[in-house]
Amino acid sequence: MTTSQPGSTAAPLPLVRQLAAFAVEIRDRGLPARLRAEAAERLLDCLGNSLLARDESAPQAVLAVARDWGSTGQAHVIGSDEALTASAAALVNGTLAHAMDFDDSHMLSVLHPSASVIPAVLAAAEVTGASGPRLLDAITVGTEVCIRLGIAGYDPDLGNSLFFDRGQHATSICGTLGAAVAAAMLFGADEDTIAAALGIAASTGAGLLEANRTGGTVKRMHCGWAAHAGVTAAQLARAGITGPPTVLEGRFGFFQAWCGDRARPEAVVADLGERWETSEIIVKPYPCNHFTHPGIDAALRLRAEGVRGADVVQGELRVPTAMHRTIGDPAAAKASPATGYAAAFSGPFTVATALLGGGGLGVWFDDFTDAAAHAPDRRALAGVIRCVPDPDLDPLFPTRLPAVLRVTTRDGRGHEIRVETSRGGPDVPLTAADKERKFRLSASTALSPQRVDTVLRAVRALPEGGSASEVLASCAPETPMESPAA
Structure with a gap:
């Protein structure tokens, strides 16, 4: 992968340019079957967590606000026939995905990668009619970017994430950028536009962890806002808004602002495209922190x-x-x-x-x-x-x-x-049967057993075809009166 201008001895290209080139390269050549299968597993887990949260007060409050913004019927809410604008659907679905604190994790980055990225991808994929393989490739690239930003903010001497140590929610902060690059990929953006989307997203990511200590429901919508901001950043970039080329590593850039001098920006692109941190994502076995x-x-x-x-x-x-x-x-x-x-x-x-x-x-x-x-x-x-x-x-x-x-x-x-290591983590991974059982338990709170099977089939078809619309339709009740099994 090119990190500097051809024929030049100048400094490496800015990080957002390298990430943008990586995203376009993956979109053009596609990913191996193994990575697509892993992305489909993470999508299934995200859908189960979202269906489980469908009737919770925080997602319902966010949905009520999103309805007030108006609807053009572009993208659907998980577990519903209701369609909203792409950015509003990402907001609601991201809130659903993280509301129960049951979403997947990446250990070294100390964040939850999928709950911000997947809702943004579903919205963008539904709007554009993207195929299943393209959807899965966007999930993988988006979560990879999110994780690598988190890793760059990990301090080995401190033994902790600099984001986390400062009370910042890396999940939503880094997730905004991961969501932006993934959505921009599906919108067909070129390298310049994807770099711009990352630059815009870097000014919109946020999240504080004080709710973990003293209460409040705002943390439940952090991933929703990240997904919303990511989709919006990609749309704004398409419309011509630009971002600073050194938005990540610059003197007043992302890492300096969030992590100070101890961040390691170079980790964002180290072995990019050769070593996949997404393969280290783990699924939670218990519905708590x-x-x-x-x-x-x-x-x-x-x-x-x-x-x-x-x-x-x-x-x-x-x-x-x-x-x-x-x-x-x-x-x-x-x-x-x-x-x-x-x-x-x-x-x-x-x-x-x-x-x-x-x-x-x-x-x-x-x-x-x-x-x-x-x-x-x-x-x-x-x-x-x-x-x-x-x-x-x-x-x-x-x-x-x-x-x-x-x-x-x-x-x-x-x-x-x-x-030594918790269940689901390194050396003690959940089996495929464990993951399916978790999904079935979660999804059955909102859907009939037959509908749960339909969702499983729709997601498992994505590596070869299918679409976001088919997946989201499978998550909706068959009739307004359908209720989950007792």
Whole structure:
């Protein structure tokens, strides 16, 4: 891949030019079957998460606002016959995709790549009538760009994402740029226009993580806004708006603004097109913050060994320092979460839930209702489980999510489980059957079993053909009166 002008000894091309050339190259030659199959798996997971969130208050509020903007019937809302403008549909679908915190993750970048990019791709693909293979190629390029921006903001010395350490939501910030390049690909943009779309998107990405600590529902719409802003950036670039050529690496550019001097912009294009970070994306097995997963794994193993939650009188959950900031601090709020959503970000509460007996895949959404968050037995057990940072675990983070769970039972016996990497992560991947089961459980909350099968067939047909319209139509109920199976 060319990184400088032919025949020139000048400095490498600006990063957005290199990314734009990469996007056009992939669009022109297409991706291998393996990468398209992986993208289809991620799309299926995103659809399941979105269908699960269909009736949640945050997506419904966003949908109400999007309706007020008017509709031209260009792109459909997941799980509905309703069509909106492309950017409005991306907003709603991105909110659906992230609303339940069940979306996929990439460890080193410390972000969720698909929930911003896939809704933007679905909207752009439906508007343009793009084929299944082109749709999957755009998903792959968009998530690759998103991840690489996140990796460039990872500080090995700090052992954490600079975005995350500063309280910034890299998922939505980097996701805006990934969504923009993916949408621009499908809109048929040339290199100049894709570079412009990236430059525009860099001024529109945003997201703060304070809601993880003290509450608020705004985080649920972060990926929606990123998808919306990405589609809009691609449209504005087509209309002639331009961005600065050094928008990423410049003195007042993206990385300096978000991460300061410690970012590594060169990581954005290192081995670009040869090493695919998208292949490292992992699917969540539990519907809660990813940092809680190793603690849940440990608690479920204790249960399997015969430890009863009701018998636990004291516990300690040890996690890497960076993870503790999200799931252990502030300690009082984590021990007594105010809402079900807050409970999904609590190390003590999720461990208590898994010990007492969760549903679904070991822990399920009925474990994170407001009522469940205030259940006396869960709050009592969470109250005796301390979550503490363990520097000895820091070297494993973020490529792995480890934890050590120690509990003492009424008989005075101590029990310890050490998890080196959470289920679904490196060395413990979910099987194809695991992923399909997760999708079926999620989608069946909104669709009949027959309709769930239809969605599976539509998504699995994409590597060879099909379209976004067919996929979205498969997600809509067969009739207005159809209801999910009991």
